[in-house]
Amino acid sequence: MTFVVRRVRVDEWQQVRALRLQALHDPAASIAFLDSVENASRQPDEFWQQRTSNAAVGDDAAQFIAIDADGEWFGTVTVLHPLGVETGLVVGVYVADGYRGSGTIDALLTAAVDWTTARQATALTLEVHVDNARARAAYLRNGFALTGETTTADIGEEYVMLRELTPGARRVTS
Numbered sequence: 521m522t523f524v525v526r527r528v529r530v531d532e533w534q535q536v537r538a539l540r541l542q543a544l545h546d547p548a549a550s551i552a553f554l555d556s557v558e559n560a561s562r563q564p565d566e567f568w569q570q571r572t573s574n575a576a577v578g579d580d581a582a583q584f585i586a587i588d589a590d591g592e593w594f595g596t597v598t599v600l601h602p603l604g605v606e607t608g609l610v611v612g613v614y615v616a617d618g619y620r621g622s623g624t625i626d627a628l629l630t631a632a633v634d635w636t637t638a639r640q641a642t643a644l645t646l647e648v649h650v651d652n653a654r655a656r657a658a659y660l661r662n663g664f665a666l667t668g669e670t671t672t673a674d675i676g677e678e679y680v681m682l683r684e685l686t687p688g689a690r691r692v693t694s
Contacts, residue, residue, distance in 0.1 A: 533572035543614035551649035610646040
């Protein structure tokens, strides 16, 4: 399967909204997102425009998307990393059913790692629901480790995972 991973662009707010709603309709959404279809659907266009702008060109967040050869958006990851903070936070991870197992999550997380390390982060963290074994396995495969910490969110208990980074380093591709 051929696909591209890149950062969202400011003018793509409608696609960002559509992909978020698609993710929230996923059967695993109840243990993967701190949002709901109902809440996201109620947000005005301005909310999505601002969110997309921040993720496209902002200094504190970046959203990366996976797009197939036909132009269909099917995966996303967002990383939050305010300047001056040593650790970035991975949120909003989604790969559509039918694209899972294609290496998409690996490519999305690599983009997040590259962006965060270029900004001098020393680590990336994320939280994954204790019942979301599929996501946890993908994160482990991508260098994240369980920290032994758990948190409790509205969706239940979550494991905290961490990936150490080398600040300023970027993956070399040929």
